[in-house]
Amino acid sequence: MIGDLYADEELERLDRDALRALQLLRLKKTVEAALLTPFYSKRLKGVGITSAEDIRTLDDVRKIPYTTKDDLREAYPYGLLSVDRSEIVRMHASSGTTGTPTVIYHTQKDLDQWTNMTVRSLRATGCTKEDVFQNMMTYGLFTGGIGLHYGAERLGMLVIPASSGNTTRQFNMMKDFQTTTVHATPSYMLHLYSRMEEMGYSLKDFNLKRALIGAEPHSEEVRQKIEELFDIDAYNSYGLSEMNGPSVAFECTQKKGMHLWEDAYLVETIDRSSLEPVEEGEMGELVLTILIRTGTPILRYRTKDLAAIIPEPCSCGRTSRRITRIKGRTDDMLIINGVNVFPSQIEEVIMKMPGIGTNYLIKVRKEGTLDKLTIHTEVGAELFTDNAQDLHNLRRRIVEELSASITIKAAVELHEPGFLPVQQGKAIRVVDERGSVF
Ligand code: AMP
Numbered sequence: 001m002i003g004d005l006y007a008d009e010e011l012e013r014l015d016r017d018a019l020r021a022l023q024l025l026r027l028k029k030t031v032e033a034a035l036l037t038p039f040y041s042k043r044l045k046g047v048g049i050t051s052a053e054d055i056r057t058l059d060d061v062r063k064i065p066y067t068t069k070d071d072l073r074e075a076y077p078y079g080l081l082s083v084d085r086s087e088i089v090r091m092h093a094s095s096g097t098t099g100t101p102t103v104i105y106h107t108q109k110d111l112d113q114w115t116n117m118t119v120r121s122l123r124a125t126g127c128t129k130e131d132v133f134q135n136m137m138t139y140g141l142f143t144g145g146i147g148l149h150y151g152a153e154r155l156g157m158l159v160i161p162a163s164s165g166n167t168t169r170q171f172n173m174m175k176d177f178q179t180t181t182v183h184a185t186p187s188y189m190l191h192l193y194s195r196m197e198e199m200g201y202s203l204k205d206f207n208l209k210r211a212l213i214g215a216e217p218h219s220e221e222v223r224q225k226i227e228e229l230f231d232i233d234a235y236n237s238y239g240l241s242e243m244n245g246p247s248v249a250f251e252c253t254q255k256k257g258m259h260l261w262e263d264a265y266l267v268e269t270i271d272r273s274s275l276e277p278v279e280e281g282e283m284g285e286l287v288l289t290i291l292i293r294t295g296t297p298i299l300r301y302r303t304k305d306l307a308a309i310i311p312e313p314c315s316c317g318r319t320s321r322r323i324t325r326i327k328g329r330t331d332d333m334l335i336i337n338g339v340n341v342f343p344s345q346i347e348e349v350i351m352k353m354p355g356i357g358t359n360y361l362i363k364v365r366k367e368g369t370l371d372k373l374t375i376h377t378e379v380g381a382e383l384f385t386d387n388a389q390d391l392h393n394l395r396r397r398i399v400e401e402l403s404a405s406i407t408i409k410a411a412v413e414l415h416e417p418g419f420l421p422v423q424q425g426k427a428i429r430v431v432d433e434r435g436s437v438f
């Protein structure tokens with residue numbers, strides 16, 4: 001196998017020319033596999049691609065049409081299988097909101113390759129076999145839990161497959177087993193902290209060094225808050241089930257963007273209206289092709305996630321380019337009285353406020369013909385009980401800073417800790433009560 005020419009440590013530091021050569025080889029192999037699926041054989045032949053030989057350079061990827069989530073749904077359940085079903089050893093599925101799930105199938109070789117990526121990602125954050133790894137992501141059809149599990153085992157960490165929820169048990173295990181590394185959504189990390197004292201624990205009880213946080217959008221302010229609250233390092237982890245799951249892109253200890261593992265994924269950024277490529281360094285929709293899976297090949301998948309490619313090399317020496325944190329999804333952008341706003345812009349403002357709590361919710365509704373934006377946010381217990389004047393000042397400051405940042409005058413409501421609902425899994429941060437705009 002072509003990729004097996006290199007050991008994984010070499011792949012991380014391959015010079016750019018060798019990396020591109022490997023990408024081309026793997027792209028051809030992926031196209032070859034795709035042509036064996038009912039879905040892609042039709043789609044690719046429609047644009048004149050009948051064999052891997054029609055892909056001669058990496059730029060030829062642009063001859064291939066984009067794949068969307070709807071395409072994957074259309075191919076449900078087996079339309080994207082490129083090997084005999086007896087070769088498949090696992091499936092994952094992502095349901096989204098509209099019913100038919102998208103399903104991804106893996107051969108044993110596919111899983112091994114994915115595990116290589118997760119080992120690499122964990123190592124990039126400084127994890128070693130000395131670490132105790134408490135995996136607080138949901139195990140199941142969702143890829144977050146199982147995804148990192150096998151890599152952590154292969155790296156030799158002691159893995160606690162805790163899964164999500166049951167905060168009391170999470171704390172007990174963190175203390176008893178002296179967990180050094182947790183894997184969780186950023187919203188769950190904030191929730192954990194908000195329950196710590198009430199459950200009779202303090203930071204001294206734990207031996208926590210780092211958190212791997214991902215699966216949902218979050219701002220730099222939230223990362224910093226998690227780091228400060230727990231006195232740890234927090235690393236951003238990006239992935240999606242269509243591209244296996246976690247370990248598509250991961251931060252290294254430099255914490256300056258996430259290395260997108262380019263030997264395994266071909267990344268493009270496009271303008272979401274014209275669908276033309278944007279310049280490196282410019283924000284665009286991420287389009288990804290997976291180069292290390294034959295069970296379900298997926299070419300040029302429109303992720304709807306917005307980020308920019310960081311072209312400058314990272315000082316850690318890994319040669320895969322990095323991407324910025326995900327700014328938001330093209331489908332979670334709010335249009336409020338004609339102004340485009342990403343929830344992440346609101347989060348950035350509130351999460352840097354001193355005294356702010358760990359949970360917030362953005363609500364939008366119609367008031368007459370106008371859109372009305374209300375931010376509900378919890379504040380720390382002391383501030384809430386003792387200090388009406390401080391509370392008033394804080395609310396005013398948030399309103400002012402929001403208005404400076406997003407040019408919208410929002411209403412802000414401050415609440416006591418625990419007031420807002422806590423969700424398991426990915427947090428729902430926006431409630432839009434305007435109904436369909438169509
Ligand atoms: P799923 O396929 O259900 O795991 O969902 C994948 C989606 O979760 C991605 O397309 C992103 O929208 C989101 N996501 C995953 N990781 C991150 C991250 N680190 N930052 C922001 N969004 C993320």
Ligand code: ZN
Nearest residue numbers: 252254314316
């Ligand atoms: Zn790096």
